[in-house]
Amino acid sequence: MLQLNSIEDFNELRRRLLTDQNGKIPTIVISAGTCGQASGANDLIRITKRELLNNNLTGRVKYRITGCHGFCEMEPSILVQPRGTFYPKVNMEKMIRIVEAVNQGKVLEDLLFVDPDTGKRIEKQNDLPFYRNQVRTILASNENIDPIRIYDYIQNDGYSALAAVLEWNEPEWVIDEVKVSGLRGRGGAGFPTGVKWGLLAEQKNGSGKYLVCNADEGDPGAYMDRSVLEGNPHSIIEGMIIGSFATGATEGVIYIRAEYPLAIKHLIIALRRARELGLLGENILGSGFSFDISLVKGAGAFVCGEETALIRSVEGKMGEPRQRPPFPVQKGIEDKPTAINNVETWANIPIIFRNGAEKYSKIGPEGNSGTKIFSIVGKVKNTGLVEVPMGTKINEIVNNIGGGSVSKTPIKAVQTGGPSGGCIPANMFDLSIDYDSLSKVGSIMGSGGMIVMDENTCMVDVAKYFMNFLKDESCGKCFTCRKGTQRMYEILDDISSGKGTLEQLDLLEELAYVVKDTTMCGLGQTAPNPVLSTLGYFKDEYEAHIKEKRCPAGVCKELITFSINENCTGCLVCLRSCPENAITGSKQELHIINQDKCIKCAACKSVCKFDAVDVI
Amino acid sequence: MINLTINGLKISVEEGTTILEASTFLGFPIPTLCNMEGLSPYGACRLCVVEIEEGTNAKLVTSCTYLAEEGLKVKTASSRVIKARKMILELMLASCPQSKIIQDLASTHEVRQQRFKQEYEDCILCGLCVRMCEEQMMAKAIGFRGRGENRTVGSPFDSKSEVCRLCGGCMYVCPACQLRCTYNEPEKAICGGCANLSPPCIEKEKFDDMMCYMEPCVSCEIEKFNNGG
Ligand SMILES: Cc1cc2nc3c(=O)[nH]c(=O)nc-3n(C[C@H](O)[C@H](O)[C@H](O)COP(=O)(O)O)c2cc1C
Ligand code: SF4
Ligand code: SF4
Ligand code: FES
Ligand code: FES
Numbered sequence: 001m002l003q004l005n006s007i008e009d010f011n012e013l014r015r016r017l018l019t020d021q022n023g024k025i026p027t028i029v030i031s032a033g034t035c036g037q038a039s040g041a042n043d044l045i046r047i048t049k050r051e052l053l054n055n056n057l058t059g060r061v062k063y064r065i066t067g068c069h070g071f072c073e074m075e076p077s078i079l080v081q082p083r084g085t086f087y088p089k090v091n092m093e094k095m096i097r098i099v100e101a102v103n104q105g106k107v108l109e110d111l112l113f114v115d116p117d118t119g120k121r122i123e124k125q126n127d128l129p130f131y132r133n134q135v136r137t138i139l140a141s142n143e144n145i146d147p148i149r150i151y152d153y154i155q156n157d158g159y160s161a162l163a164a165v166l167e168w169n170e171p172e173w174v175i176d177e178v179k180v181s182g183l184r185g186r187g188g189a190g191f192p193t194g195v196k197w198g199l200l201a202e203q204k205n206g207s208g209k210y211l212v213c214n215a216d217e218g219d220p221g222a223y224m225d226r227s228v229l230e231g232n233p234h235s236i237i238e239g240m241i242i243g244s245f246a247t248g249a250t251e252g253v254i255y256i257r258a259e260y261p262l263a264i265k266h267l268i269i270a271l272r273r274a275r276e277l278g279l280l281g282e283n284i285l286g287s288g289f290s291f292d293i294s295l296v297k298g299a300g301a302f303v304c305g306e307e308t309a310l311i312r313s314v315e316g317k318m319g320e321p322r323q324r325p326p327f328p329v330q331k332g333i334e335d336k337p338t339a340i341n342n343v344e345t346w347a348n349i350p351i352i353f354r355n356g357a358e359k360y361s362k363i364g365p366e367g368n369s370g371t372k373i374f375s376i377v378g379k380v381k382n383t384g385l386v387e388v389p390m391g392t393k394i395n396e397i398v399n400n401i402g403g404g405s406v407s408k409t410p411i412k413a414v415q416t417g418g419p420s421g422g423c424i425p426a427n428m429f430d431l432s433i434d435y436d437s438l439s440k441v442g443s444i445m446g447s448g449g450m451i452v453m454d455e456n457t458c459m460v461d462v463a464k465y466f467m468n469f470l471k472d473e474s475c476g477k478c479f480t481c482r483k484g485t486q487r488m489y490e491i492l493d494d495i496s497s498g499k500g501t502l503e504q505l506d507l508l509e510e511l512a513y514v515v516k517d518t519t520m521c522g523l524g525q526t527a528p529n530p531v532l533s534t535l536g537y538f539k540d541e542y543e544a545h546i547k548e549k550r551c552p553a554g555v556c557k558e559l560i561t562f563s564i565n566e567n568c569t570g571c572l573v574c575l576r577s578c579p580e581n582a583i584t585g586s587k588q589e590l591h592i593i594n595q596d597k598c599i600k601c602a603a604c605k606s607v608c609k610f611d612a613v614d615v616i
Numbered sequence: 617m618i619n620l621t622i623n624g625l626k627i628s629v630e631e632g633t634t635i636l637e638a639s640t641f642l643g644f645p646i647p648t649l650c651n652m653e654g655l656s657p658y659g660a661c662r663l664c665v666v667e668i669e670e671g672t673n674a675k676l677v678t679s680c681t682y683l684a685e686e687g688l689k690v691k692t693a694s695s696r697v698i699k700a701r702k703m704i705l706e707l708m709l710a711s712c713p714q715s716k717i718i719q720d721l722a723s724t725h726e727v728r729q730q731r732f733k734q735e736y737e738d739c740i741l742c743g744l745c746v747r748m749c750e751e752q753m754m755a756k757a758i759g760f761r762g763r764g765e766n767r768t769v770g771s772p773f774d775s776k777s778e779v780c781r782l783c784g785g786c787m788y789v790c791p792a793c794q795l796r797c798t799y800n801e802p803e804k805a806i807c808g809g810c811a812n813l814s815p816p817c818i819e820k821e822k823f824d825d826m827m828c829y830m831e832p833c834v835s836c837e838i839e840k841f842n843n844g845g
Contacts, residue, residue: 301763318760323659323681476760476767479740480662483707486765487732507731514703517676517696518662 004278006286007163017155025062026102029079029143033068033230034262035223041076044095051099061103064152067142067231067266070385071130074113079125079143086125088113116381116403130382133401135363137371138347139387142231147266150273153234159279161353162238165245166287174246175201178349181357182369187214187305187342188417188446189522190368190435196339199329200247203337210338211240211249212314213346215256215263216298216305219418220469222449224373225343227385229256229263232347233270237293239349241280244291247339252293255310257300267295302419302473306521307340309475320475321521342447344373364390368434372445378414378452381406388433395429398452409454413537417446419466419473420526422533423459442533444526458555459538460545464492466530474523481524484515488531495542497558498549505542509535554615557600564591564604567612574604574613620688635679635690636664644692647701647721649708649791650742651680655751658743663704663721667691676700702727709805711737716796719807730805738792741767745786755779758786 004010028048032041048063071077074088078095080102087098087108094111101108112121113128125131145152153159165174179194200209213236217225228236240252256264271293274280282290296314298304304319311333313319332338348370352360361369368390374397377383381403388397398404398414405411413423416433422443424431431437435445453462471485491508494500512528512535519525535542544550551559564574570588582598585591591612593604605613617628622639629638634657639646649661659681666679668690676697679690691697705722710732712718718740743760746769750756757780758771771777787793796807 303763319763320760323678325683325685472764472766474764476741476763476765477658477660477743478662479660479742480704480707482741482764482767483711487707487710490733503731511703511707514700518665518700518704520659520662520678 001276003276004285007167010159010163010279010285014154014160017151021155023082025060026083026105027062027064027081028099028102029064029066029069029081031067031069031075031077031079031143032065033142033227034260035068035072036076037262039075040091043092044076044078044090047092047095048099051096055099055103057099057103061099064144064146066145067147068227068385069125069143070136070139070227070387071128071382072384073382074384081143083107084124084126086113086123086128087111129403130384130386130401133396134387135371135389136387137351137363138228138232138235138344139373139385141235142227145232145234147231147233148269148273150234150270150277153232157354158234158350159238161350162241162245162279163285165242165353166285166289169287171201171246171248174242174353177357178246178352181348181352181360182367183345183348183352183360184368184370184435185342186344186348186372186447187340188444190445193341193345196329196341197243197247199327200249200337200339203329205337208250208336209248210333210336211243211247211252212307212310212333212338212340213240213252213254213343214305214307214310214340215254215260215343216302216310217257217260217343217447218300218302218305218473219447219449221377221451222375222418222447224375224385224448226260226263227373228343228347229260230266233263233266234274235350236267236343236346237270237274237280239346240293241284241291242349242353243339243341243346245289249339250291252291253296253314253333254293255296255298255304255314258297259300264295264297271295301475302469303475303521303523306523308521310340311338320477321523323520344448365432365434368436372433372448374433374448374450376402376450376452378450379406379409379411379454379457380404380452390434391432393430393432394424397433397450398429402452405454407454407456409456411452412455412457413453413459415443415451415453415462415530416449417444417526417529418449419469420444420523420529421446421449422529423453423462423537424533425537442529442536444529456553456555458496458551458553459534459541460492460496460551461553461555463530463534464489464496467492467527470523470527474527475521478519478521478524480515481519481527484511484519484524485527487511488515488528492531495545496551496556498545498556500542500546502543502546505535505546550616560600560615561595562593562598562600562602562604563614563616564593564612565614566590567610569610569612571610573607573609577603577607579603618684618686620684620686620690622690623692629684631683633684635666635668635677635682635684635688638684639666639679639690639692646679646692647725648680649717649721649740650744652744652747652789655744655747655789657681658747660741660743661704661708663701665697665700665704667694667697698725701725706730707732708740711735712740712792713805714738714795715740715792716794717791719796723807728806734805739769739790740792741769742791743769744789744791745769748785748789749780753781753783753785755781755783757781 030044052058078087078090144156175197183193184190281292301319303309304313306321307328309319309321314333328338363370371387371389373387376386386401411426413425415423438445467489471489474481476482491504512531516528544552554560568590575583580597580599582594583591619628646664648664650658657680659678664679665676705727708718709730749758757777
């Protein structure tokens with residue numbers, strides 16, 4: 001088995017891999033992250049292998065199984081390299097045709113992506129409106145790398161940053177470069193990474209120091225970290241090795257939630273391969289410097305993403321945050337100095353050293369450098385992972401890249417920052433997305449979740465949804481967090497069911513500020529954000545629920561009634577769809593909903609083609 | 617030694633002293649519930665919050681867990697602190713009205729209303745019992761389980777613990793187990809009598825059998841005065 005004993009060995013391997021690489025052979029790239037597999041990528045992999053074997057094409061057409069490319073809405077998708085042809089929503093029949101077409105060097109017009117605005121077909125991935133406006137410094141590597149093949153990563157400049165850093169051999173310089181790059185932590189709080197590393201390097205501890213990759217990603221609707229872990233695990237490992245060289249850390253831990261089996265599998269393979277090659281473990285590349293990384297699986301508590309809770313969880317204790325200071329950098333895992341960084345933060349490190357810190361710092365506005373991945377979900381046409389420079393306007397992400405509202409209903413707001421983020425109304429979409437602007441309007445960057453809501457979304461219901469999540473996920477230690485979230489939920493529940501009073505609304509606000517003030521960790525301190533931001537921007541909706549007992553968006557079940565208007569053609573469709581048999585009427589006659597039986601499931605409204613079901 | 621300022625007064629304390637200890641030394645009262653001498657600080661009840669720093673950096677921290685820092689400026693009774701404390705007590709009354717300790721705290725902090733739905737829980741998860749058992753009795757027979765709404769204190773698998781010596785230390789320290797007097801309206805969330813409202817003699821019809829030991833009694837004097845002396 002090949003073992004790299006020096007930096008020269010590594011450079012030699014890299015040269016060989018680059019010359020072996022034949023970029024001209026057409027390659028079918030199958031996006032098979034968790035999202036791709038869930039929508040059928042495994043079938044496509046099978047079909048591709050079969051077709052290539054049966055037709056003796058293995059030498060003429062290659063295939064590559066990769067992590068997620070980001071365009072979830074169009075999964076399972078196929079990318080043909082080097083041409084860059086993009087086939088959305090491929091099924092098994094289409095796959096057979098695509099293999100044949102790739103072999104013949106043809107493009108299948110009828111399978112290409114159709115631009116919903118112009119109706120025109122677009123061939124190249126990079127010309128799609130979704131990809132066109134992104135800057136994919138991290139995510140773009142996913143399509144070029146089979147995550148279980150370390151050589152793929154090395155062919156794509158992988159581990160070259162590590163080799164350069166080891167060659168230069170000056171830990172202080174590494175920390176300075178990270179400071180110059182202006183990289184801020186991608187896990188939510190935006191703490192400057194270089195400063196954190198500097199603090200860890202200063203800590204003198206003979207018995208060891210820890211570096212941790214926080215891969216707990218527990219926000220509902222966020223999966224940027226997963227896509228990097230699954231698609232490019234070596235980039236995180238390389239980042240951590242560079243980090244340990246800079247800070248003198250002796251042990252690494254990747255704390256990953258057990259709900260990410262594919263990511264865990266890829267990480268295990270990647271760690272093993274890196275160790276086998278001599279890039280990880282004792283005496284890395286013969287430099288005399290040693291560092292190893294172990295995996296710790298989390299059991300899926302949101303609060304374990306908080307750094308002090310994470311530390312306790314790694315130690316095998318109950319995941320419960322503790323008072324900071326002392327900060328983890330002073331007292332972390334087993335009381336040893338510990339620096340914790342987010343997955344995406346780590347993935348940025350090799351990029352900084354490959355392209356130069358100075359250049360990196362020029363991306364995005366002052367104080368918010370680099371690109372950020374957002375997972376954009378909800379009521380937009382193009383859901384998926386979007387990578388843009390910091391400081392990009394919300395408008396650009398929601399309306400250009402996201403393609404705007406998926407229905408005719410206009411977009412009302414976007415929720416950023418996960419469960420404890422805030423809602424930003426559509427009239428503020430001119431806001432640029434960076435740590436500081438978002439916190440100014442009462443939201444947070446969080447890890448990059450972005451939920452788009454349209455006029456059919458009730459803001460009271462949204463606040464209630466997040467509060468429900470938080471009251472279950474609070475660790476329960478702080479009385480004000482545990483009871484505060486429960487009481488806020490209780491009041492929101494009263495309001496959404498029409499039992500709320502104006503006094504309760506004031507109480508809700510008062511309580512929200514106290515919870516913010518008196519809780520210990522970030523969970524409690526940000527928990528009132530969904531309430532405060534919706535109260536700030538959508539107070540009229542709350543008041544409508546209370547004063548008029550009306551839900552303007554037609555969501556809160558206790559406050560709405562379904563009825564059928566004159567548009568009804570008597571087509572019987574709704575009647576058949578009603579699970580409670582609450583609709584009566586015969587063919588070509590106006591149907592009627594029996595209000596006593598109606599459970600307000602909205603099945604009738606969703607099937608009616610004539611806009612005949614009203615919700616008031 | 618570490619120098620800090622509490623409510624404008626300068627004090628030097630040894631490293632490792634908490635803000636609570638420093639404030640108590642100076643005589644500034646800070647209410648606590650989950651803190652007890654002899655047990656390690658935990659920071660669960662949040663009642664002991666104080667305000668540190670100034671301007672936009674100002675924030676509330678729990679004084680029982682926060683260690684004194686050089687140059688720290690502490691306010692133990694700013695309006696922000698008082699507001700938070702009252703809300704915390706109101707939340708406690710809403711959950712655990714039967715606790716004498718909570719009722720007394722609420723009274724002394726002039727909490728006169730309870731606006732949430734009344735609950736009757738027999739534990740506020742202050743963790744005193746858990747720490748008592750672990751740190752003083754060296755038994756570790758009970759601990760926390762679950763999170764959020766489902767967090768409870770108990771023994772493993774809810775069965776009798778083999779290491780429990782039935783010492784009763786857990787019950788002894790429990791603030792929720794110390795029952796308040798229920799006056800004559802047991803259902804009311806806020807203690808109705810002595811500390812909070814009017815002295816018994818004003819509402820004579822409710823206190824038929826009660827003796828008044830006040831001499832002279834202020835309310836009697838007032839009543840006399842109102843009736844034209
Ligand atoms: C309730 C809560 C949950 C968190 N979850 C995560 C998470 O899933 N992933 C993450 O990287 N950081 C999470 N954080 C932030 C971490 O505490 C920490 O700030 C971060 O990992 C530091 O890395 P960075 O400097 O690279 O951002 C969470 C924080 C809180 C308060
Ligand atoms: S704020 Fe909430 S989640 Fe954080 S430590 Fe306190 S109770 Fe636990
Ligand atoms: S049982 Fe009593 S002492 Fe133990 S946590 Fe609950 S309230 Fe505190
Ligand atoms: S006494 Fe400090 S938090 Fe309870
Ligand atoms: S203590 Fe409750 S009435 Fe006196």
